[in-house]
Structures are given as structure tokens and as C-alpha cells.
Amino acid sequence: MxxxxxxxxxxxxxxxxxxxxxxxxxxxxxxxxxxxxxxxxxxxxxxxxxxxxxxxxxxxxxxxxxxxxxxxxxxxxxxxxxxxxxxxxxxxxxxxxxxxxxxxxxxxxxxxxxxxxxxxxxxxxxxxxxxxxxxxxxxxxxxxxxxxxxQTESLDAYTLYLKGRYYLNKWNPEDCKTAIDCFNQALRTDPNHPNSLTGLADSYSFLATTGFISYEEGWGKCAALTNQALAINNQLPEAYYQLANLSFFTEADFEKSFNTIKKGLDINPNHVESQQFLSFLYILAGQNEDSKKHLDFALKIDPLSQETQFYSAYLDYMLENYQEALVKLHKCLEVNPRNIPAHTVIANSLVMLGEADQVIDYFDRMPSEIIVPAEKVGNMALAYILKEDENQARSSFRLLNEISKQEGGFAAEVYILLYHVYTGQFEKAFDWMVNAKENKYPLLLLRFADPMMNAIKAEPRYLELKHQLFPPALFDKRRLEKTKKALLNDATVKAFKDKLTYFIEEKELFLNPDLSLRSLAEELDIHPNQLSWILNESIGKNFNAYINHYRIKEFKRLAKDPSKAHITVIGLAYESGFNSKTVFNTYFKKETGLTPRQFLKNLKV
CATH class of the missing domain: 3.40.50.10070 (TolB, N-terminal domain)
Incomplete structure (x- = not known):
């Protein structure tokens, strides 16, 4: 854990x-x-x-x-x-x-x-x-x-959607196909259920990214489903999350992806997948502090998620904290041994640690059905380079070229780039990157800042290309933190505070045990959001603390009244407006530092 x-x-x-x-x-x-x-x-x-x-x-x-x-x-x-x-x-x-x-x-x-x-x-x-x-x-x-x-008039569609999300979150092709079946069943029940459409889009994008279906087929279906969902409901952060992924993985447009994911977070800042993806984009652009900030937020709202833990491990990998990354990745595999991205980053980490023999043996220990051929051959090629085994390295390189020409073999091409970097063939590496940029090849964005590219990062052409892929102006234009604007002007605030004091102190509304912020706002003829703001920003108390202060003050008054001596402590609390013994005791101790009985005992001294 x-x-x-x-x-x-x-x-x-x-x-x-x-x-x-x-x-x-x-x-x-x-x-x-x-x-x-x-x-x-x-x-x-x-x-x-x-x-x-x-x-x-x-x-x-x-x-x-x-x-x-x-x-x-x-x-x-x-x-x-x-x-x-x-x-x-x-x-x-x-x-x-x-x-x-x-x-x-x-x-x-x-x-x-x-x-x-x-x-x-x-x-x-x-x-x-x-x-x-x-x-x-x-x-x-x-x-x-x-x-x-x-979302839908069909509870069955909603339930099937929930089942689909459960299977999709397992991050392997077999369970992903089960998720697709659930989402399709939901859509047969309600063809216009936007959440099932985005779930189905997510499923196809996963299969496309991991090479288990055609890249074009997977992302093509994802685009159509996402746009269909947004046409039904344009306030779905899940849909903007998919659009951001589409911009990244199909158009290789970092700026568009960056702006789209921020739009989704404007709708729901607690959408953990969007927080993770924004962290991912920042780390690719070398904006390490921003990346960590958004990942830390994701960890706070989803600390026990294997997906969030994976992103935490990936950030460690990108920051070259390989041992820390491996510990987290192996914990992910303890929960889900079929987590393909975790296996990939483990192999990459072992390459960076120079553990060539472990890399070569690693894929033999993986479940065969989840091995991505390009990942296996690519990592082995780099391992043989580390071992200075030129024959095996060249053999792996030839196999990479063959895989790259097959359907779903796009992942092999980026290992061809890494092969050129590891063998010092920088001109070929730059030719590959320029061609990838012109052809909007997304894995260039994915691998450009990878530690595996360290040998070439000091080259002037690399820095020039970095500025083109990740425009510095994009980060200079970051949205400034919004300055809190006063919800009401000073004169209006004073008028409502005076009215509030009258209703509480003169009309003693606090004695009503069912009093709520909304019902008090109705008495004052003010919107609840405005009353909440006045209490918090102008008076400096939340509603409960404000009202219970008067109730405790009333309890103290009643406790000193000889005619109330026959009433129990909790009876006095109820007469003061409280409707819960636990709430009364808690707030009394917070405000006075004493329990109610200690207070009464002190009165008799």
C-alpha cells in the first residue's frame, strides 16, 4: 500500500x-x-x-x-x-x-x-x-x-457503464475488451448515454496506444465517440481528457493537448485523470515543478489508485530516480501483474541503470499475451549495446525495422531512434526526429525528453527542436491565479451584517434547531452563496461556528438562571438551539476549553 x-x-x-x-x-x-x-x-x-x-x-x-x-x-x-x-x-x-x-x-x-x-x-x-x-x-x-x-433514463445503462469502468481500469487488453462489451451493452440500452460513449472511447485509445489494435482504427473510433459524447453533453471532463489525448497521440500537437486538458480541469479540477495527464505534459516539456504540483494534487485526491501510483513512478523515472520508480512499479504489478505500461517503464529503468542482463531476461518472465513485440525487441537492442554485443544489437535492430513495417508496429520506430542515439549516430537520430515532426509523429513528443535521450540533449539542434515542440511562450502565458474579488461591495456587506445581527440577536433565530444557512439566507432575502461569503470573508466564521457561538452563549445564560436549575445539561443545550448532544459537547469544548459539566461545576465554586 x-x-x-x-x-x-x-x-x-x-x-x-x-x-x-x-x-x-x-x-x-x-x-x-x-x-x-x-x-x-x-x-x-x-x-x-x-x-x-x-x-x-x-x-x-x-x-x-x-x-x-x-x-x-x-x-x-x-x-x-x-x-x-x-x-x-x-x-x-x-x-x-x-x-x-x-x-x-x-x-x-x-x-x-x-x-x-x-x-x-x-x-x-x-x-x-x-x-x-x-x-x-x-x-x-x-x-x-x-x-x-x-445522464440517462436507463438505470441498466448506468450500471453497465459502471461495470465497464471497473474492467477498463485494470489496464490490460483482455479486461479492456470486457469493458468494451459492457459499454456497448449500455449503449444498446441507451444510444445517447454520453458517459458510456467516453468509456468506449477510452477503451479504444488504450488498445491503440498499446498496439493491440490498429493505431488508426483505435484512435479513429476514439475521436468519433468523444465528439458524439460532447455533442450530447459539453460539460464532460472525461471527454476533454480524451480530446487532449487525441491531440497528443494522433496530431502530435502538444499545445492543443495542453490547452484542452486545462479546459477539462476548469469544469472539474478534481478530475484525477486530467490532473495526471497535465502532470505528464509538463514533465515532457521539462516543466518539472509544475509536473510535480499537479501529480501531488492527483495523489491527494486518489492516493490509493494504481494509475496514480504509475504516474508517480513515471515522474520518478523521468527525473532519473530509477530505484524509486522501480519500487512503485513493482507495487503496481503486485496488484495487477498485467499492467503493460508498468512493465515498459520497468524495462526502461533497468536499461538506464545499466542492468543489461536483467533487461534481456525480463520479458521472459512476463505473461506472453501482454508482451508488446516492439517493447521487447527495442529494450533488448539497447541492452545488447550496453553489453557491447554488436552482432546481437544489429540483429535486434533489423528485427525492429521489420516490426515497424507491420500493422501496429509504430512503437518499434521510436526504438530505432533510441538505437541511433545509443550508438552515437546523432545525424541519423536528428533526421528521424525532423521527419517525425514533419509527419506529426506523436511518439517523438513522448520520448523526446526521456532520459534515454540524454546523450543527445546537449546538441544545439536538440535544443532548437525542443523549443519548436514545446513552445516556451505556452508556459509564459500560464493563467495567473485569480485574485479573489469581493462578492458584494462594502456598503451592501454592512447592511446585510446589520440585518444578520438583528435576526440573530434580537429575533434569536439561533434557537431554531433546524436553522440552516439556506433558511437563514431566505430570512435575510439574500442568496446562500452571498451569506456564506459574508460569514467567511467579513465575519471570519463558518455558519456552524457563528450560530453555535450564540447557542453556547445562551446555554451559559440559562445555566446561571436559578429557575432553570432543575433542567439537565442536555435539556439546557436543547433549549439553547442544539439538537445533538455530540455537537453541543464538541462545540462547547472548542469555544470554552471546558466540558459543559466542568463549566457548571466552576459556576458553583
């Missing part, structure tokens, strides 16, 4: 949604529960300023009896959401509760009894209320009017 995220790395306003428990008598409803969990994750991830752990890492804890505080530490989050789903016929019951992870403090819970006719409307209702309660607890962020849109 990956190293735990240290507490000091935990960002504020962070949450992990744990898999909802299937309380239905029919265990086949498991995917239904998973679907609700995933949609809540996706919904919360749309909120700017809230870091949401991705599905992969959250689902690691499915069915495991691990203390809440340990899960929070493992995922590096402040808050956890857990819940359950019971489906019986058309009746649906959802329960959810928010927990402060470090203290295992349950600060909110709710139950919904609804009909399952429109599951997406139910998910939207649930997600919006959870978002509201998070804002009341954390502090300000804007919440949209709707967080969940209806």
Missing part, C-alpha cells in the same frame, strides 16, 4: 465519500449502491475549493472494518461521508452522515425516503444537501443550483 499522507499535507475542505452499504435483500443491487456513491463523488467534485477523494481510493475501503480516523489519515482528508441504500421495489431509502475524521465526530446525518423512478433527481437532492452541510461546517464555497444532471 502507498505511504500514508501525513497530517500536515492534509488540505482544509477535503472529503472522502465511502462506498454506501447495500442494505437491500437483493445483493445484485450492489452496483446500484456503487452508482449512488460515485454520483455523489462526481457531484461534490464540481465544487470549486472542495478537495474530493476519487472513487478508486474511496472504494479501497469497501467492506473493510477500519477505524474512521485511520481512513481519514490514509486518504489525507478532514471529513468522511458514509451511508447506506435500501431498495425494495420502487421504494428507496438513503441514509448519510458526515464525520470529522480525526475525532470520529458525527456532526450531521439525514435519511431520505424516495421513489427510485428518477434516481438522478434523488442523487441531486442528496448531493446538494450534503454540499450545504459541508459549507456550514467548512466555510464558504459557491454551490450551483444543481450538482447532478440526468
Amino acid at each position: 502507498p505511504t500514508q499522507i501525513k497530517a500536515k499535507d492534509t488540505l482544509q475542505k477535503s472529503i472522502a465519500v465511502l462506498p454506501f452499504v447495500n442494505m437491500s435483500s437483493d445483493k445484485e443491487n450492489e452496483y446500484f449502491c456503487d452508482g449512488i456513491t460515485e454520483e455523489i463523488i462526481n457531484a461534490l467534485a464540481k465544487i470549486d475549493g472542495l478537495r474530493v477523494t476519487s472513487r478508486t481510493s474511496s472504494f479501497y475501503f469497501k467492506g473493510k472494518n477500519i477505524p474512521i480516523s485511520n481512513i481519514g489519515q490514509e486518504l489525507g482528508v478532514e471529513t468522511l461521508l458514509e451511508g447506506s441504500v435500501r431498495l425494495s421495489g420502487n421504494s428507496l431509502r438513503i441514509t448519510a452522515q458526515l464525520i470529522q475524521a480525526d475525532e470520529d465526530f458525527h456532526f450531521w446525518s439525514e435519511t431520505w425516503d424516495r421513489k427510485s423512478d428518477n434516481i438522478f433527481a434523488v442523487q441531486d437532492e442528496v448531493s446538494l444537501l450534503i454540499a450545504e452541510k459541508l459549507r456550514e461546517h467548512f466555510g464558504h464555497f459557491d454551490i450551483q443550483e444543481h450538482l447532478v444532471t440526468q
Whole structure:
């Protein structure tokens, strides 16, 4: 398992949604529960300023009896959401509760009894209320009017889509073909399900990249499916992720790929695949700090994902930390021995470490059905060069040329480039690169900054070509961090603060145990986003801290009133506006440094 995220790395306003428990008598409803969990994750991830752990890492804890505080530490989050789903016929019951992870403090819970006719409307209702309660607890962020849109009218299509994603994430051709079957079944049920279209696009791009289907066929299908999905819904970060991949792998257009992936992240900054891909683009361009920044964010939102761990290993490889890369890559293979990209980078790392014999033997230990011939022959050619075995090196080179002419043999060509570099034939290497650039050959971008190219990197022609492939101006024009603009002017803020003080102190709205930020905003005739902003930016407190301050003040007043001496501590708390003993005790201790009973005891002294 990956190293735990240290507490000091935990960002504020962070949450992990744990898999909802299937309380239905029919265990086949498991995917239904998973679907609700995933949609809540996706919904919360749309909120700017809230870091949401991705599905992969959250689902690691499915069915495991691990203390809440340990899960929070493992995922590096402040808050956890857990819940359950019971489906019986058309009746649906959802329960959810928010927990402060470090203290295992349950600060909110709710139950919904609804009909399952429109599951997406139910998910939207649930997600919006959870978002509201998070804002009341954390502090300000804007919440949209709707967080969940209806993907499809068919629950069957949605469930098949989820199954397809599960198999696709295994990163091998056999499971990828199973995923394709699931996505096609979903699309037969609903031909206009955009998420199944992007899942199918992702599957074909993977098979094309790894050489298990024709490059042209795979990426051609990916392009058509992605554009079809965007025509249905242009707010899919998954689709922009695919477009960025298309720009890179079919057009060799780094700048277009770079701008497209940033567009997807504007829609959902918590989309982990896009964060990983942007990190990947930055490292290829030699922008190491930016690459690490985006990978670190991806690791925070998806720390237990094998895909994220692979990108972490790849970054180590590109930074020439080969031993660290190998440790991470072997951990990936412990979970999935058929992870093709992991095997490729392991072989490349061994080449860079000069372990020629290990490289030559490595492919004999791999499952034969996942060996990419070009990767095997290419790495062996480089190993024989390291061993100074010219005959075997030339033999491998001839075989590379033969493979490069076969269907799906495009990966062999880049090893021809590396062969020229390793044998000091720089003129041939530059001729290959110029031709690759003119013909928009994507693997030039992929391998240009690779450590295997180190021998040629000091050449003036290399630096000139680098500027052409990765325009420096692209990074000079980076979007500046947005300066926070005041949501309201000073006069408006003062007017609303005065009104707020009147409603709280004079009308004592805090005594209402069901008071929420939204209901208080309605009383003030102000948008909830604006009230949240005033509380956070002008008063310096989140909603819960602000309201509970008045409730604690009221409790202290009541506790000193002799006519209330017969009322229990929790009774006084309820009269002060609290509706939870745990919440009362927690906030009282936070504000006073004492427990309620210690406070009462001090009154008698």
C-alpha cells in the first residue's frame, strides 16, 4: 500500500465519500449502491475549493472494518461521508452522515425516503444537501443550483457503464475488451448515454496506444465517440481528457493537448485523470515543478489508485530516480501483474541503470499475451549495446525495422531512434526526429525528453527542436491565479451584517434547531452563496461556528438562571438551539476549553 499522507499535507475542505452499504435483500443491487456513491463523488467534485477523494481510493475501503480516523489519515482528508441504500421495489431509502475524521465526530446525518423512478433527481437532492452541510461546517464555497444532471433514463445503462469502468481500469487488453462489451451493452440500452460513449472511447485509445489494435482504427473510433459524447453533453471532463489525448497521440500537437486538458480541469479540477495527464505534459516539456504540483494534487485526491501510483513512478523515472520508480512499479504489478505500461517503464529503468542482463531476461518472465513485440525487441537492442554485443544489437535492430513495417508496429520506430542515439549516430537520430515532426509523429513528443535521450540533449539542434515542440511562450502565458474579488461591495456587506445581527440577536433565530444557512439566507432575502461569503470573508466564521457561538452563549445564560436549575445539561443545550448532544459537547469544548459539566461545576465554586 502507498505511504500514508501525513497530517500536515492534509488540505482544509477535503472529503472522502465511502462506498454506501447495500442494505437491500437483493445483493445484485450492489452496483446500484456503487452508482449512488460515485454520483455523489462526481457531484461534490464540481465544487470549486472542495478537495474530493476519487472513487478508486474511496472504494479501497469497501467492506473493510477500519477505524474512521485511520481512513481519514490514509486518504489525507478532514471529513468522511458514509451511508447506506435500501431498495425494495420502487421504494428507496438513503441514509448519510458526515464525520470529522480525526475525532470520529458525527456532526450531521439525514435519511431520505424516495421513489427510485428518477434516481438522478434523488442523487441531486442528496448531493446538494450534503454540499450545504459541508459549507456550514467548512466555510464558504459557491454551490450551483444543481450538482447532478440526468445522464440517462436507463438505470441498466448506468450500471453497465459502471461495470465497464471497473474492467477498463485494470489496464490490460483482455479486461479492456470486457469493458468494451459492457459499454456497448449500455449503449444498446441507451444510444445517447454520453458517459458510456467516453468509456468506449477510452477503451479504444488504450488498445491503440498499446498496439493491440490498429493505431488508426483505435484512435479513429476514439475521436468519433468523444465528439458524439460532447455533442450530447459539453460539460464532460472525461471527454476533454480524451480530446487532449487525441491531440497528443494522433496530431502530435502538444499545445492543443495542453490547452484542452486545462479546459477539462476548469469544469472539474478534481478530475484525477486530467490532473495526471497535465502532470505528464509538463514533465515532457521539462516543466518539472509544475509536473510535480499537479501529480501531488492527483495523489491527494486518489492516493490509493494504481494509475496514480504509475504516474508517480513515471515522474520518478523521468527525473532519473530509477530505484524509486522501480519500487512503485513493482507495487503496481503486485496488484495487477498485467499492467503493460508498468512493465515498459520497468524495462526502461533497468536499461538506464545499466542492468543489461536483467533487461534481456525480463520479458521472459512476463505473461506472453501482454508482451508488446516492439517493447521487447527495442529494450533488448539497447541492452545488447550496453553489453557491447554488436552482432546481437544489429540483429535486434533489423528485427525492429521489420516490426515497424507491420500493422501496429509504430512503437518499434521510436526504438530505432533510441538505437541511433545509443550508438552515437546523432545525424541519423536528428533526421528521424525532423521527419517525425514533419509527419506529426506523436511518439517523438513522448520520448523526446526521456532520459534515454540524454546523450543527445546537449546538441544545439536538440535544443532548437525542443523549443519548436514545446513552445516556451505556452508556459509564459500560464493563467495567473485569480485574485479573489469581493462578492458584494462594502456598503451592501454592512447592511446585510446589520440585518444578520438583528435576526440573530434580537429575533434569536439561533434557537431554531433546524436553522440552516439556506433558511437563514431566505430570512435575510439574500442568496446562500452571498451569506456564506459574508460569514467567511467579513465575519471570519463558518455558519456552524457563528450560530453555535450564540447557542453556547445562551446555554451559559440559562445555566446561571436559578429557575432553570432543575433542567439537565442536555435539556439546557436543547433549549439553547442544539439538537445533538455530540455537537453541543464538541462545540462547547472548542469555544470554552471546558466540558459543559466542568463549566457548571466552576459556576458553583
